[in-house]
Amino acid sequence: MTAPHQTRLAAEYDTADRARAIERSIRPEIDDIEGDRTTARLSRDGQRVEIIVEAADLVALRAGINTWLTLRGVAETVSGGCD
Template sequence: MSSHDATVEFEYDSTARARLVADSVAREIGEIDDDRSQTTIGRTESTVRLEIDANDTVALRAALNTWFSLVDVAEQTADLADATP
């Protein structure tokens, strides 16, 4: 499928935080993929890894923007949960 791809890794202070973020965004795998891009997610200890394969640069950019937004929301939500007594 792919003529363009990207791999992004997000490192966290703890395995628990990485697991929380990975589990949060993993729910979207398969839901937002289409015939132009596919994404896989993996986690090793405190690192979350997203691999995106796309047919073209526009689809790759759109997928990257989407996944960066999803990870950002998961991180912000986890921060709010940590700050709540």
């Protein structure tokens, strides 16, 4: 999908292990959530995790951002013991 709208959701964690735990928690959702109007990519570099959300329109972008921020928040909550 080549989408006209895009945002990057980046977070830096205290340790690379915590970032890895967040990435591993989110990664399975990448292929499961994609739709006709929104896609997402996930990457990690050391302590930084980045999710790129692309969408065909602004409504889909807002929905995608909300979805990925929620998933990242849940992953952060459950991985709290990884520090």
